[in-house]
Amino acid sequence: xxxxxxxxxxxxxxxxxxxxLIALALVFLVLFLLLPLATVFVEAxxxxxxxxxxxxxxxxxxxxxxxxxxxxxIAVPLNLVFGVAAAWAITRFEFPGKALLGAFIDLPFxxxxxxxxxxxxxxxxxxxxxxxxxxxxxIKIIFAVPGLVLATxxxxxxxxxxxxIPLMQAQxxxxxxxxxxxxxxxxxxxxxxxxxxxxxxxxxxVLLCNARAMGEFGAxxxxxxxxxxxxxxxxxxxxxxYNEYEYVGAFAIASLLALLAxxxxxxxxxxxxxxxxxxxxxxxxxx
Amino acid sequence: xxxxxxxxxxxxxxxxxxxxxxxxxxxxxxxxxKASGIGVEGLLRLLSxxxxxxxxxxxxxxxxxxxxxxxxxxxLVGWVLVRYRFPGRRLFDALVDLPFALPTAVAGxxxxxxxxxxxxxxxxxxPLGIKVAYTPLGVFVAMVFVGFPFVVRTLQPxxxxxxxxxxxxxxxxxxxxxxxxxxxxxxxxxxxxxxxFALALARAVGxxxxxxxxxxxxxxxxxxxxxxxVQKLEQFDYAGAAALGVAMLAISFALLVLVSLLQRxxxxxxxxxx
Numbered sequence: 001x002x003x004x005x006x007x008x009x010x011x012x013x014x015x016x017x018x019x020x021l022i023a024l025a026l027v028f029l030v031l032f033l034l035l036p037l038a039t040v041f042v043e044a045x046x047x048x049x050x051x052x053x054x055x056x057x058x059x060x061x062x063x064x065x066x067x068x069x070x071x072x073x074i075a076v077p078l079n080l081v082f083g084v085a086a087a088w089a090i091t092r093f094e095f096p097g098k099a100l101l102g103a104f105i106d107l108p109f110x111x112x113x114x115x116x117x118x119x120x121x122x123x124x125x126x127x128x129x130x131x132x133x134x135x136x137x138x139i140k141i142i143f144a145v146p147g148l149v150l151a152t153x154x155x156x157x158x159x160x161x162x163x164x165i166p167l168m169q170a171q172x173x174x175x176x177x178x179x180x181x182x183x184x185x186x187x188x189x190x191x192x193x194x195x196x197x198x199x200x201x202x203x204x205x206v207l208l209c210n211a212r213a214m215g216e217f218g219a220x221x222x223x224x225x226x227x228x229x230x231x232x233x234x235x236x237x238x239x240x241x242y243n244e245y246e247y248v249g250a251f252a253i254a255s256l257l258a259l260l261a262x263x264x265x266x267x268x269x270x271x272x273x274x275x276x277x278x279x280x281x282x283x284x285x286x287x
Numbered sequence: 288x289x290x291x292x293x294x295x296x297x298x299x300x301x302x303x304x305x306x307x308x309x310x311x312x313x314x315x316x317x318x319x320x321k322a323s324g325i326g327v328e329g330l331l332r333l334l335s336x337x338x339x340x341x342x343x344x345x346x347x348x349x350x351x352x353x354x355x356x357x358x359x360x361x362x363l364v365g366w367v368l369v370r371y372r373f374p375g376r377r378l379f380d381a382l383v384d385l386p387f388a389l390p391t392a393v394a395g396x397x398x399x400x401x402x403x404x405x406x407x408x409x410x411x412x413x414p415l416g417i418k419v420a421y422t423p424l425g426v427f428v429a430m431v432f433v434g435f436p437f438v439v440r441t442l443q444p445x446x447x448x449x450x451x452x453x454x455x456x457x458x459x460x461x462x463x464x465x466x467x468x469x470x471x472x473x474x475x476x477x478x479x480x481x482x483x484f485a486l487a488l489a490r491a492v493g494x495x496x497x498x499x500x501x502x503x504x505x506x507x508x509x510x511x512x513x514x515x516x517v518q519k520l521e522q523f524d525y526a527g528a529a530a531l532g533v534a535m536l537a538i539s540f541a542l543l544v545l546v547s548l549l550q551r552x553x554x555x556x557x558x559x560x561x
């Protein structure tokens with residue numbers, strides 16, 4: 001009797017605390033995260049469906065979409081190959097300076113996006129190291145597509161490597177060594193043992209890398225020159241329209257980017273839920 | 288031994304180093320070289336100008352306060368998502384990553400619209416005398432937004448692996464719930480909390496896209512440091528832009544060193560209290 005009484009008096013204020021904490025957290029998530037997301041779609045459709053579609057079908061919008069896809073299609077695979085190579089070297093071999101290499105891989109995450117663009121202007125811009133030489137040979141990097149690609153590669157460089165390194169470290173190399181001992185060639189070992197072991201973590205890294213590549217703003221803004229139809233990616237087109245008070249147009253493009261973000265989140269959650277163990281030890285941060 | 292069995296050491300390390308050198312190190316070297324062009328005196332003159340100081344202060348103070356707020360809210364949200372079961376928990380858990388996935392320019396214009404005097408949230412804050420859009424407060428709100436997921440995501444695995452029996456032991460020894468939280472749970476969470484704080488801080492100091500729309504960019508008041516770099520570039524003042532870039536890198540680096548010192552100290556605190 002007294003035990004029941006006691007457990008009740010303890011349980012009920014504690015349950016109240018739970019409810020209050022849950023409510024506080026949810027109110028914050030709704031006001032702070034869900035409302036901005038909802039704003040994007042409400043503003044995009046403020047004047048109805050027809051102006052929305054009109055805004056997306058404009059030639060500048062279409063060229064911005066194409067450019068965004070082009071930049072991502074170049075930047076993401078390059079960082080994928082780099083991520084696999086770096087993770088292989090770091091997790092399978094011992095060499096001096098390994099910790100330093102890891103720190104350098106993470107470096108782009110602690111550099112302001114504006115500085116990430118700036119460094120390429122200083123390298124390839126008119127007054128940059130290679131500027132005069134490039135000018136003589138008629139090659140344009142800054143205020144052109146190559147600059148956008150380079151700045152995007154810089155900003156998204158760590159994503160794949162950061163997913164793979166902790167996982168491959170945890171997995172160890174016994175299976176790969178066994179494959180080699182049994183006579184597999186290097187590439188056979190890679191495609192039949194390594195790749196199947198890391199595929200979901202690789203996909204996870206690519207997903208995050210792609211989301212950032214398509215959404216990057218600060219770095220590409222510095223190298224773009226904002227030439228309509230030529231060097232404006234979708235986020236830059238959003239900015240230009242917004243600054244010209246074309247709100248429906250700006251939010252229409254923004255809504256496409258928001259859909260991409262939602263798709264990314266959905267796939268990410270699916271991967272975590274379905275293959276959580278195989279993505280495993282992924283270190284948080286920087287996404 | 289291992290080196291002989293597994294192939295590809297030379298090619299994978301060589302490729303990684305060459306790629307990293309070309310994409311990251313060479314451009315950063317260009318930054319340092321260009322910044323050195325303005326000399327020590329020029330650098331001091333640039334950094335001591337009131338406008339630069341105001342912008343650097345807003346970026347640094349704003350980011351530190353935003354990261355502190357994120358540490359508190361992140362602890363609350365992480366705790367609730369790990370410890371309690373309620374309908375829609377998975378959905379809310381996925382929502383936490385929204386600031387990572389949403390492009391910064393989109394977040395920027397959405398937050399501005401939301402907090403503008405006629406916006407969904409702004410119209411309720413305006414009568415209270417709270418102006419968010421186009422003020423330093425707006426800069427702070429955007430910085431909290433972009434840094435939010437870091438603390439939650441670093442805390443969650445640690446929260447999930449906390450041994451319940453330690454808490455139960457504390458309680459069976461007569462500790463109040465709040466005593467258990469502050470004396471037992473918080474010390475165990477401190478290192479992860481600091482890691483999340485550091486990541487949120489590093490992100491917010493250099494943040495550009497989500498801030499510039501809501502900031503209003505009023506000189507001396509709501510101008511952030513990265514915006515000054517962009518302005519210098521637009522005036523073709525490459526050396527000035529580079530010097531500011533180096534200053535920002537130095538500040539980020541100093542903050543991260545400070546946090547890692549705090550982390551070492553918190554490890555000691557953790558050992559002492561266990």
